[in-house]
Amino acid sequence: MSEITKLSYCIETQDLTKKYPVIKGYGGLFTHLFRKKEIAALQNVSIRIKRGELFGLLGSNGAGKTTLIKILCTLVLPTSGTAWMNGLDVTKDQKKIRKLIGYVVGDERSFYWRLTGRQNLTFFAKLNNVPRHDAQARIESLLSFMELQYDADRMFKDYSTGMKQKLAIARGLLTEPEIIFMDEPTNGMDPVSAQKFRKLIKEKLVKTEKKTVIFATHNLHEAEELCDRIAIIHKGEVKTAGLIGEIKREFHSGKGYVIELKGPVTGFLEKIPYITSARKVTIIPDNSFSDTTQIEVEIKDGDNDIFPIVKEIADLGGKICSFYEKEISLGELFSMVIGRK
């Protein structure tokens, strides 16, 4: 890897592939020696993540997000390809890499349930070589950072899901790591706690602490709210990666607008098929009691201007209150990306 790449990117993978052996029963252990049956969990994954970035790994369950994170966290060895973190090879520099990372896993079973939150953190601090004189102060500061200071001496088993996830983040930050991996950390959290949790990641970890966060999720809303850049993974392949806006533009070239029309438009609706300057016009169903009607128009390929359509609607008797460009949701984008061959 070049020095420039080493400096520019915090994480870089090149054609990373992971195939898991398919072994059934004890007989399979023997036959596998001669006839290997494998299933690909990751295929030629190449991504680059910058320092201080909040990067989303987006994919449905079983897409390969966890496998990618586990390779980067040195828990799984890749079948082929390479991955570097701060210029360190994940297959060769495992010890050094574990000093760089914090791993926040959504699985609440990764704690000792009959130990208190503070005792759990103390135990993991020791295993992470946090010096004894620093450990207590750091644990106190993390408990307070995660707003757990008043529950620190309760057994973990008595924590709510949100508190368990907060403790998982506190554990991930014990070593003050440069890079934090979060694998579906909001799983099982109620919407309010999840919202608070996301705010905490964005405001405190990324903006204040300048950490690099890799956030794996299948929740599109979450990815859209949190991440600067994303990679959409489907069946082990990175389908696309980049800024959310750029990906939207790449996959959704046709521009759409929402136009709001005033008052009862019964007479106008019959005239819609005669709007020739638009590629497609759709009435947006409205269950509210407002006195406006919304229609969605798609402009024709090559056109960039909404005004001919606006003029045509006005000429046909439509009273326009407002119009704005319709933005494609990440959910729609996700369907488009994974649907593209």
Added chain:
Amino acid sequence: MALFIEKPLAFVWKDLINEVSYKFAFFMQVCGILVTTVTFFYLSKLLGEVGTSYLKPYGGDYFSFVLIGVAFFNYLKVSMDSLSASIREGQMVGTLEALLVTQTEIPTIILSSSLYSFIFASFKVAVYLILGAFFFGVDMGNANIMGAFLILLLTIVSFSSIGIISASFVMVLKKGNPVNWLFTNVSGILGGLYYPVSVLPKWLQKLSAMLPVTYSLEGMRLALLKGSSLNALLPNIAALTAFSAVMLPLSVLIFGYAVRRAKIDGTLTQY
């Protein structure tokens, strides 16, 4: 405190808090020791003078013989079970993954995870010996403490090497660990736990001579009940040393291979 001892102690501290939180379990374990001791005490009364010739090398008393056997067989069970059980429990409960991403090497994690079990086994052995000596008349007045300690040390090392191999199977196969089953059962039958090896037919005695538990229990009985000197214990010490010298490096190699295999298969934390 040096880091190499701080981490194992952290595991002991964590396991102790966990165990103490189950208050009744500890009490039941001590009751279990008492029940076993009383059972064998009256069983030995029933046997009386039967088999004295076989027991003569160990002082002639069946209760003393079996008490040492049952007490120190705990170490074999802990060595065989605790290493693999700590991996299995971590896989099942879900803590193994969190441990493996820390800055602690896998061998330290596995060995430290079983340390509490060894300490508790030592506590159980102490309870057996105290009960035997103070309440059931087991005579250990001439015990060679130094010799017993040496035998104990070699016992733990040699048993642990089998435990590490057993843990390697769990790492890869998760369940159905053949090493554990085979060694614990064969050692129980042939190792001289409940009866002296000399009662077995010659061909079984030859098999028995291949097991470290045979030398461990015999050495321990000779040291504690007869007060045998280090010279007299030399055959047992030599056998256990040889076994450890071969099996310990081998077990470390096998364990290293198992970890790599599990990382390749992606099954390190699966169960």
